[in-house]
Amino acid sequence: MEIGKYSLGIGDRFGHQGKAQLQAILKAAAAGVEVTPVWNKSNREHTYIHSKPEDTRKEADAAVKALSYKGQYFVDADHINLGNVQGFITSSDFFTLDVANKIGTPSTEEAISAFVASCAKYAGHLTIPGIRHPFEVDETLLRKIAGKFLAAIHEAGNIYNFIKEQKGAGNFVTEVSMDEVESPQTPVEMFFILKMIAEQNIPAQTIAPKFTGRFNKGVDYVGEVSQFAREFEEDVLVIDYAVKEFGLPKDLKLSVHSGSDKFSIYPEIAKVLKKYDKGIHLKTAGTTWLEEVIGLALAGGKALELAKSIYKLGLTRQEELCGPYADVIDINQALLPSASEVDSWDSTKFANTLRHIPGHKDYNPSLRQLIHVGYKIAAEKGTEYTELLEQNAEIVGNCVIENLFDRHLKRLFNL
Ligand SMILES: [Zn+2]
Numbered sequence: 374m375e376i377g378k379y380s381l382g383i384g385d386r387f388g389h390q391g392k393a394q395l396q397a398i399l400k401a402a403a404a405g406v407e408v409t410p411v412w413n414k415s416n417r418e419h420t421y422i423h424s425k426p427e428d429t430r431k432e433a434d435a436a437v438k439a440l441s442y443k444g445q446y447f448v449d450a451d452h453i454n455l456g457n458v459q460g461f462i463t464s465s466d467f468f469t470l471d472v473a474n475k476i477g478t479p480s481t482e483e484a485i486s487a488f489v490a491s492c493a494k495y496a497g498h499l500t501i502p503g504i505r506h507p508f509e510v511d512e513t514l515l516r517k518i519a520g521k522f523l524a525a526i527h528e529a530g531n532i533y534n535f536i537k538e539q540k541g542a543g544n545f546v547t548e549v550s551m552d553e554v555e556s557p558q559t560p561v562e563m564f565f566i567l568k569m570i571a572e573q574n575i576p577a578q579t580i581a582p583k584f585t586g587r588f589n590k591g592v593d594y595v596g597e598v599s600q601f602a603r604e605f606e607e608d609v610l611v612i613d614y615a616v617k618e619f620g621l622p623k624d625l626k627l628s629v630h631s632g633s634d635k636f637s638i639y640p641e642i643a644k645v646l647k648k649y650d651k652g653i654h655l656k657t658a659g660t661t662w663l664e665e666v667i668g669l670a671l672a673g674g675k676a677l678e679l680a681k682s683i684y685k686l687g688l689t690r691q692e693e694l695c696g697p698y699a700d701v702i703d704i705n706q707a708l709l710p711s712a713s714e715v716d717s718w719d720s721t722k723f724a725n726t727l728r729h730i731p732g733h734k735d736y737n738p739s740l741r742q743l744i745h746v747g748y749k750i751a752a753e754k755g756t757e758y759t760e761l762l763e764q765n766a767e768i769v770g771n772c773v774i775e776n777l778f779d780r781h782l783k784r785l786f787n788l
Contacts, residue, residue: 374466375624376546376578376654377409377445379786382632383777384413384658386748387665388428389762391436393770394661397777399440404788411467413449413658416457417697422752426450430464447546451658452553455532462539467546469581470532473553478524488519492565499561503610508561518565525551526566530573548654550581552630555700558582560607564615571619579654581628582608588631590701591659591745592738593731594638602641609651626652631701633660634729639784657781662748663727663741664776668769669761670723676761677720679754684740685712687747694746702746708739729780
């Protein structure tokens with residue numbers, strides 16, 4: 374089972390926008406780019422929403438059927454580990470093995486020495502085709518990389534084997550993710566991580582490193598764009614070389630997590646993909662939920678009131694809502710409008726404040742991030758929320774399509 378060259382992770386917290394999301398994919402196809410949709414949902418999201426992995430499968434299958442979609446599609450068990458993967462086995466055919474919390478777990482001296490010895494041929498000046506400067510590799514560096522990552526990739530092997538035993542080799546797509554950590558992995562670390570992945574016999578088709586800069590939820594990239602561009606290009610070249618050196622799946626590609634709305638780096642990604650004719654997987658979870666709130670706001674009446682109440686409740690529960698996302702949000706308290714101010718807004722003002730149009734005078738990234746993590750409040754509202762989604766399906770769906778196609782796919786693929 375091989376995933377297409379370009380794929381888009383589409384999260385859908387409440388499971389109502391599968392069709393709209395697929396319509397965005399179809400618009401991209403009509404514009405000339407085939408993108409594989411991958412419905413992703415993590416264990417954490419399922420827990421908050423009280424949904425189950427089979428709900429995501431049902432949603433994906435229903436959307437595909439409703440639109441007579443003939444292309445490939447996947448259901449991603451996002452950020453799973455040995456402790457929770459079991460629940461995803463039957464419904465998923467894409468597994469994101471999250472080993473971030475095993476990074477730095479000590480390995481035995483024996484394992485470290487064996488790895489270092491196996492890297493002897495790369496010691497000295499390591500030249501990666503396409504990268505002008507060689508990497509200096511010595512025993513100290515190799516020991517450091519082994520000490521940091523061997524245990525994590527070993528764990529990835531354990532998770533992969535667990536899935537393989539139940540689903541059978543070749544019946545699912547494997548991603549290895551290490552993005553939810555503080556410090557980015559350098560291209561040279563990536564090279565040796567890929568060697569470890571090959572030694573564990575993990576047929577990874579996508580790999581999600583932590584890149585330089587901040588990937589805050591649902592807002593633009595924060596960091597040095599040129600530095601990201603250089604690192605991204607080097608990662609692509611490292612993967613290309615590693616695939617040949619270590620016999621990894623030939624279409625192994627980068628996966629960009631928290632990829633929603635990273636508009637300022639999309640053109641850089643596009644340039645590199647075009648230059649080397651490479652694929653990409655981009656995860657955009659969460660952005661669809663924000664479009665639901667925007668759509669409800671635009672619908673007015675009770676729906677607008679609900680959208681406002683999600684924000685107002687969020688204001689009073691910031692610590693609880695933001696806690697689990699502390700590493701991936703940056704809210705400026707001074708820029709959060711008060712409850713009474715938001716009460717005075719009409720549909721357009723609310724939607725313009727929440728919608729991510731860079732440079733728009735009303736756009737407020739702090740409000741956007743707070744609502745982004747506030748999906749728990751909508752979940753608590755239960756059918757009050759989902760019934761309004763259903764009553765306003767068209768206006769909400771149009772927001773979802775516009776967001777994924779016009780703001781994401783068009784920018785990412787230069788359409
Ligand atoms: Zn991630």
